[in-house]
Amino acid sequence: MRTEINHIVRTPLYWLVLIAGIGARTVFAYLDFKHRLDSYWTLSDEYWSRLGSITVAFLILLVLIHRFSVDYENNTYPVIASTAYGRKKLYFERLAAGCLMAILGVVILTIANIGITLTIGRCFITPTDWLYGFASHTIVVIVGAVGYFLVSAFVCDTISNHPASMCICGLPLGISYFINIGIIEEFDLFWFIRYGFFTELLRGRWISSLPAFWGIWYPVMIVGVFILSIYRRKERKLL
Amino acid sequence: MRSIFYEAKKHLSFRETWVGYILAVGYLIISVKNTAYTIPDTAEQWNVLFQDIYTYGATLSAFLVAIGISRLMCYEHERKTDAILYTAANGRRISFLSKIGFAVLYCAAVVIIIGALSIVIHASIFGFENAFSDIKYCRYFTNGVPTVPNLVYSIVQYLFLFLGVLYFAGFAMLVAMLTKRTALTICISGGTYLALLTYYLVGSTFLRGIAIDIADILWRFSFAGFMLQESYSRFPVLNWAGEWSSAWKTVLLVIGIVLAEGVLLWQLWRKKDRK
Numbered sequence: 257m258r259t260e261i262n263h264i265v266r267t268p269l270y271w272l273v274l275i276a277g278i279g280a281r282t283v284f285a286y287l288d289f290k291h292r293l294d295s296y297w298t299l300s301d302e303y304w305s306r307l308g309s310i311t312v313a314f315l316i317l318l319v320l321i322h323r324f325s326v327d328y329e330n331n332t333y334p335v336i337a338s339t340a341y342g343r344k345k346l347y348f349e350r351l352a353a354g355c356l357m358a359i360l361g362v363v364i365l366t367i368a369n370i371g372i373t374l375t376i377g378r379c380f381i382t383p384t385d386w387l388y389g390f391a392s393h394t395i396v397v398i399v400g401a402v403g404y405f406l407v408s409a410f411v412c413d414t415i416s417n418h419p420a421s422m423c424i425c426g427l428p429l430g431i432s433y434f435i436n437i438g439i440i441e442e443f444d445l446f447w448f449i450r451y452g453f454f455t456e457l458l459r460g461r462w463i464s465s466l467p468a469f470w471g472i473w474y475p476v477m478i479v480g481v482f483i484l485s486i487y488r489r490k491e492r493k494l495l
Numbered sequence: 496m497r498s499i500f501y502e503a504k505k506h507l508s509f510r511e512t513w514v515g516y517i518l519a520v521g522y523l524i525i526s527v528k529n530t531a532y533t534i535p536d537t538a539e540q541w542n543v544l545f546q547d548i549y550t551y552g553a554t555l556s557a558f559l560v561a562i563g564i565s566r567l568m569c570y571e572h573e574r575k576t577d578a579i580l581y582t583a584a585n586g587r588r589i590s591f592l593s594k595i596g597f598a599v600l601y602c603a604a605v606v607i608i609i610g611a612l613s614i615v616i617h618a619s620i621f622g623f624e625n626a627f628s629d630i631k632y633c634r635y636f637t638n639g640v641p642t643v644p645n646l647v648y649s650i651v652q653y654l655f656l657f658l659g660v661l662y663f664a665g666f667a668m669l670v671a672m673l674t675k676r677t678a679l680t681i682c683i684s685g686g687t688y689l690a691l692l693t694y695y696l697v698g699s700t701f702l703r704g705i706a707i708d709i710a711d712i713l714w715r716f717s718f719a720g721f722m723l724q725e726s727y728s729r730f731p732v733l734n735w736a737g738e739w740s741s742a743w744k745t746v747l748l749v750i751g752i753v754l755a756e757g758v759l760l761w762q763l764w765r766k767k768d769r770k
Contacts, residue, residue, distance in 0.1 A: 271678070284701070291703030318682050329573070418678045419511035423562060427518055430689060434696075445525065 260323065260353035271317045274361060277311030278368045282334050285376050300373040303458035304397050308365055312458055313429055316362045316405045317422045318353045324413040325421070343494050347413070356407055358401040366394045393460030398419075400457025403474060404429075407454070412482040414488045428453040436465065442466060452477075498593035499600065504596065506563060507538065507568065508532040511677075515562030519555060526551035527616055537624045538631035546634060547613045548656050551723040556660050557688045558684045559605045564664050565680040567594050568671035568760075585768030595757065600666065602660045610653035618646075635728035641739040652724060653698035658749045659721030663688065667719055672763045721749050 264270055271350045284307065288299045327333035336342040370390070374382065384446035404425075432455040442465060450456075451470060456463045463470045488494035530550055543660055570575040571590075573753065577694045580586050591618075626646040633640045641648055667684040674680050694702075694710050702710055711731075720726035727745045 287701075287706050292701075314682060315687070320677060322678065351736055378621065395496060415514075417510040417514075419509075419562070419566070420514040422678060422681060423511055423514050423518060427558075433693075 259347040264357045273315045305367045309458040321408045321412040325418040327418040358405045397460045400454045404454040410485040413485045499596045502597040542632040543619045549701045561685040566677040572675045606657045636739045661753045663758045691754035
């Protein structure tokens with residue numbers, strides 16, 4: 257697993273995505289400080305609602321799941337598969353490393369947001385409940401990031417194509433940002449798209465619409481895509 | 496022409512192309528179904544049809560271009576076959592022209608299919624009534640509604656969309672030439688469009704001061720502004736505002752931008768060869 261973590265850490269794109277996300281947050285924090293002072297702390301608390309969740313999604317789709325198709329892209333999978341640990345062990349180590357690096361990314365963004373908010377708003381007294389509220393949102397984001405990474409990784413491993421996996425996993429997530437929850441009804445198609453693809457969790461919010469249903473949906477989805485991935489690997493004699 | 500055909504065959508061999516097509520068909524069916532409804536006033540019905548591009552046409556076109564064009568300029572580099580390509584006498588020029596030719600044809604096919612389906616399905620709901628009557632309502636050209644028939648304006652809108660899509664395709668190809676990675680190109684080009692779309696929809700709620708002025712200028716000159724038809728009708732930066740008679744100026748502007756992108760692409764292509 258250390259090798260896989262090293263691979264990801266040495267990928268410049270991992271740090272570029274984080275730096276771009278932190279840079280954008282700095283610009284928006286400054287603009288909020290200049291023009292929307294009365295809601296400065298509220299907007300910082302809602303970091304995960306927009307910019308933070310988009311940064312985490314890019315990190316997962318662009319960098320972390322690529323490990324599951326890189327062998328096919330480089331035509332090295334016959335060599336990898338012929339080694340003693342190149343099948344099952346490598347697969348699960350990549351999953352574990354990806355989960356850890358997704359959590360690390362969330363932690364880095366959390367520390368950066370706290371640092372930027374406190375630095376730019378240093379002339380104000382920090383509200384006592386702000387840090388606690390932001391931390392509770394961050395825990396939800398970590399759960400969402402791990403779940404989203406797992407589903408995306410299983411999809412990428414199943415179809416062995418990074419751009420196609422990005423489309424399949426990124427499109428529902430992208431569409432859900434533009435869905436107005438005020439006009440959707442339960443069990444509507446857009447209701448599924450809005451709540452069913454980790455968007456709310458990545459935005460730091462537990463799902464308020466029929467949470468019991470989603471408590472069953474998400475584990476079933478993760479297990480289902482995992483079984484599909486295992487099935488495809490057995491077909492290719494990689495497990 | 497044959498080399499364009501080979502580029503098309505290559506395009507159809509990419510897995511993400513088919514994934515993109517399936518998702519696009521699903522999105523088109525849902526969008527057309529949600530926007531096809533009957534209104535008593537026929538003029539208002541045509542007005543709803545005119546907004547198909549704003550509702551789903553532009554975003555769907557951007558999605559198909561981002562998926563379909565991203566791999567075009569970096570495929571040979573990813574597969575490490577670009578050196579072989581340039582051993583041919585006219586390999587550089589022919590491969591570049593065939594890729595550009597395919598990109599133009601692909602953009603045209605995307606716009607024609609989306610436009611034809613939208614116009615035919617929506618207009619057939621009310622039987623193409625008043626198709627050759629002059630427009631009564633127009634969301635975009637408020638300072639002087641175009642004095643053209645409803646059907647003609649519907650088609651002209653998709654010509655405007657085609658120019659915007661060409662602009663976006665040029666941008667995606669430039670990003671592909673610079674990054675040389677398909678996934679990164681899809682992210683950057685698709686992400687840029689989504690960022691511009693987000694600014695258009697809700698930008699005024701979270702941007703203030705000079706930031707909104709800069710964002711507005713970027714928006715007006717961007718491909719998203721042309722794809723969503725806004726830049727053809729309102730161009731405050733150059734004092735063109737809402738008149739149909741001034742639309743030719745922005746058409747010339749976007750054609751100039753597309754040609755400039757072509758020249759820049761050729762310079763980058765030739766520069767890549769010399770390495």
